[in-house]
Amino acid sequence: xxxxxxxxxxxxxxxxxxxxxxxxxxxxxxxxxxxxxxxxxxxxxxxxxxxxxxxxxxxxxxxxxxxxxxxxxxxxxxxxxxxxxxxxxxxxxxxxxxxxxxxxxxxxxxxxxxxxxxxxxxxxxxxxxxxxxxxxxxxxxxxxxxxxxxxxxxxxxxxxxxxxxxxxxxxxxxxxxxxxxxxxxxxxxxxxxxxxxxxxxxxxxxxxxxxxxxxxxxxxxxxxxxxxxxxxxxxxxxxxxxxxxxxxxxxxxxxxxxxxxxxxxxxxxxxxxxxxxxxxxxxxxxxxxxxxxxxx
Amino acid sequence: xxxxxxxxxxxxxxxxxxxxxxxxxxxxxxxxxxxxxxxxxxxxxxxxxxxxxxxxxxxxxxxxxxxxxxxxxxxxxxxxxxxxxxxxxxxxxxxxxxxxxxxxxxxxxxxxxxxxxxxxxxxxxxxxxxxxxxxxxxxxxxxxxxxxxxxxxxxxxxxxxxxxxxxxxxxxxxxxxxxxxxxxxxxxxxxxxxxxxxxxxxxxxxxxxxxxxxxxxxxxxxxxxxxxxxxxxxxxxxxxxxxxxxxxxxxxxxxxxxxxxxxxxxxxxxxxxxxxxxxxxxxxxxxxxxxxxxxxxxxxxxxxxxxxxxxxxxxxxxxxxxxxxxxxxxxxxxxxxxxxxxxxxxxxxxxxxxxxxxxxxxxxxxxxxxxxxxxxxxxxxxxxxxxxxxxxxxxxxxxxxxxxxxxxxxxxxxxxxxxxxxxxxxxxxxxxxxxxxxxxxxxxxxxxxxxx
Numbered sequence: 001x002x003x004x005x006x007x008x009x010x011x012x013x014x015x016x017x018x019x020x021x022x023x024x025x026x027x028x029x030x031x032x033x034x035x036x037x038x039x040x041x042x043x044x045x046x047x048x049x050x051x052x053x054x055x056x057x058x059x060x061x062x063x064x065x066x067x068x069x070x071x072x073x074x075x076x077x078x079x080x081x082x083x084x085x086x087x088x089x090x091x092x093x094x095x096x097x098x099x100x101x102x103x104x105x106x107x108x109x110x111x112x113x114x115x116x117x118x119x120x121x122x123x124x125x126x127x128x129x130x131x132x133x134x135x136x137x138x139x140x141x142x143x144x145x146x147x148x149x150x151x152x153x154x155x156x157x158x159x160x161x162x163x164x165x166x167x168x169x170x171x172x173x174x175x176x177x178x179x180x181x182x183x184x185x186x187x188x189x190x191x192x193x194x195x196x197x198x199x200x201x202x203x204x205x206x207x208x209x210x211x212x213x214x215x216x217x218x219x220x221x222x223x224x225x226x227x228x229x230x231x232x233x234x235x236x237x238x239x240x241x242x243x244x245x246x247x248x249x250x251x252x253x254x255x256x257x258x259x260x261x262x263x264x265x266x267x268x269x270x271x272x273x274x275x276x277x278x279x280x281x282x283x284x285x286x287x288x289x290x291x292x293x294x295x296x
Numbered sequence: 297x298x299x300x301x302x303x304x305x306x307x308x309x310x311x312x313x314x315x316x317x318x319x320x321x322x323x324x325x326x327x328x329x330x331x332x333x334x335x336x337x338x339x340x341x342x343x344x345x346x347x348x349x350x351x352x353x354x355x356x357x358x359x360x361x362x363x364x365x366x367x368x369x370x371x372x373x374x375x376x377x378x379x380x381x382x383x384x385x386x387x388x389x390x391x392x393x394x395x396x397x398x399x400x401x402x403x404x405x406x407x408x409x410x411x412x413x414x415x416x417x418x419x420x421x422x423x424x425x426x427x428x429x430x431x432x433x434x435x436x437x438x439x440x441x442x443x444x445x446x447x448x449x450x451x452x453x454x455x456x457x458x459x460x461x462x463x464x465x466x467x468x469x470x471x472x473x474x475x476x477x478x479x480x481x482x483x484x485x486x487x488x489x490x491x492x493x494x495x496x497x498x499x500x501x502x503x504x505x506x507x508x509x510x511x512x513x514x515x516x517x518x519x520x521x522x523x524x525x526x527x528x529x530x531x532x533x534x535x536x537x538x539x540x541x542x543x544x545x546x547x548x549x550x551x552x553x554x555x556x557x558x559x560x561x562x563x564x565x566x567x568x569x570x571x572x573x574x575x576x577x578x579x580x581x582x583x584x585x586x587x588x589x590x591x592x593x594x595x596x597x598x599x600x601x602x603x604x605x606x607x608x609x610x611x612x613x614x615x616x617x618x619x620x621x622x623x624x625x626x627x628x629x630x631x632x633x634x635x636x637x638x639x640x641x642x643x644x645x646x647x648x649x650x651x652x653x654x655x656x657x658x659x660x661x662x663x664x665x666x667x668x669x670x671x672x673x674x675x676x677x678x679x680x681x682x683x684x685x686x687x688x689x690x691x692x693x694x695x696x697x698x699x700x701x702x703x704x705x706x707x708x709x710x711x712x713x714x715x716x717x718x719x720x721x722x723x724x725x726x727x728x729x730x731x732x733x734x735x736x737x738x739x740x741x742x743x744x745x746x747x748x
């Protein structure tokens with residue numbers, strides 16, 4: 001049983017933090033924030049490594065490539081930017097989305113970049129030459145979140161239309177369109193096996209779905225005013241969620257039992273990220289703070 | 297610019313006399329200091345202690361999430377917040393303003409401000425006027441008007457200071473314009489144009505911040521200038537200008553390092569970062585503290601922009617996320633200012649007004665935000681000798697319009713002027729055509745009888 005997590009470190013930004021992620025080796029924490037900047041920190045010490053400037057509006061999403069050599073950011077300036085996290089130098093800027101970008105991440109093998117936007121599309125870009133590969137249309141409204149399966153066969157997206165779409169990654173076609181939430185889907189994520197996805201919604205519920213069939217597996221409602229973010233631990237044991245109620249919650253899998261409520265934020269929790277060794281959880285909030293929680 | 301001709305004199309730090317005296321051009325709207333002083337010498341009543349601090353909530357704050365919660369409205373209008381009781385029985389305000397709730401006996405929330413022209417700028421909050429159909433030269437702001445009518449309290453202290461930084465959305469950073477009263481009555485802007493002013497040839501702002509060295513240089517300059525007879529023959533205004541340049545009073549007021557750190561900490565955030573996204577004033581408690589210090593030094597009107605309240609919703613945060621961010625900061629900064637004024641015995645002389653250009657839509661939009669709503673907004677008044685501990689006005693169940701005691705912007709101005717010792721049924725200023733202009737539409741708008 002996990003001991004009660006405690007906040008080990010709090011770092012305060014000048015503005016709301018929208019996205020936080022550990023590097024694949026766990027040594028760096030990166031965050032993107034409403035002040036248009038990305039900051040990279042030594043995860044152990046909290047020492048600032050780089051500030052990345054370039055976005056012309058808030059940075060909604062940051063993610064590392066699987067090899068850790070590239071950081072991708074998605075901005076409210078409609079741009080995707082790619083950075084060398086070691087030097088802090090921007091490698092490329094990708095244009096194409098017609099509206100705010102809400103999410104940007106790498107595919108499981110790092111060969112493509114996947115992005116989601118208020119323009120209602122999910123887009124796939126070649127991670128080597130940065131050329132657009134595909135535009136996936138199917139949502140009836142802004143897409144708030146996208147994730148790529150660890151097995152590389154599917155993508156999942158969720159958005160304002162209250163549906164999640166499971167896409168065939170190779171065919172770039174829709175496999176399932178999942179309904180059930182009664183408010184927009186704010187966040188999606190894959191379990192470590194890729195067999196299950198989680199969706200979190202403004203209706204306050206977290207739902208687990210079978211990827212192959214699209215069937216509902218579990219549903220829980222605990223976050224009082226909406227679920228904003230979620231992430232599975234890579235050992236398959238935990239799901240972390242963050243909500244509009246300013247709490248972070250840890251759910252034990254596979255039964256999806258709420259085990260811990262982490263309190264410390266004073267505003268919506270915008271992102272959560274497990275460290276690769278699953279010993280730490282970073283949470284980022286509109287209250288301008290990032291908390292680092294020790295969870296094992 | 298003030299320029300003294302004569303032989304060039306070198307200071308110990310390499311600064312020449314001529315470059316030393318090229319100060320004060322931009323800060324006063326492009327006039328040289330002697331010209332400013334000459335214009336201000338025609339003003340009357342320099343001895344008044346009355347003053348005003350105006351805190352402008354740029355972008356239009358949500359009236360129904362601050363002082364006028366609509367708990368009987370449907371949830372799509374009511375929003376996420378709960379009311380809390382205050383120190384005055386029967387008055388309830390938002391849960392995120394607990395300090396204001398605790399000192400409600402010293403406050404007046406006005407729930408029914410009407411007459412907004414719906415423009416995204418500070419003009420109406422600074423003048424009480426509509427930007428349309430202005431007289432030649434434009435309507436002067438309250439700061440410029442007070443500067444004109446009362447003049448400087450002390451020769452070396454400007455009557456009117458605007459603390460807002462320059463912003464891309466220029467209207468939000470507007471400290472209040474001099475209008476037809478002319479640049480002599482414009483705001484001194486230490487965070488705006490005056491910053492450029494302070495960069496002399498070969499002298500950087502860092503070096504200027506070394507005040508001890510600077511004042512030593514000033515003293516030496518005066519001694520050397522006097523000994524050469526250069527000062528003889530300067531007219532009175534040039535001598536006064538020199539007095540401003542060599543007096544530390546204004547610099548001291550702006551220097552927060554001289555404040556007790558515990559007092560400074562009470563005002564809250566000191567981050568100069570723009571609040572919210574994009575272009576905005578900072579959530580800077582230091583500005584309110586600086587305003588108090590400036591008033592103590594003799595400034596009559598200080599204006600400042602605080603935060604960014606134009607919350608249309610995601611992806612730049614919902615109305616409620618932004619409110620949870622801004623309201624506690626505002627709560628802390630304003631109540632600290634008021635407590636500070638009271639502790640110093642200044643509360644009856646100093647009026648404080650907190651407001652924005654309009655309210656926000658009752659119905660929350662699909663992005664979790666509220667849009668512009670000029671039909672009604674709210675304001676907070678304190679100080680100035682008004683009768684506090686009461687709410688003025690009311691809106692309908694949904695917060696759409698005033699149902700009781702609509703209060704026009706110009707009534708607030710009439711009240712503020714009255715607090716400043718200026719009677720709006722008598723006082724006039726002269727426009728560029730020589731025509732006397734009342735400060736408000738005085739037949740229609742008078743000081744609020746509930747307050748004075």
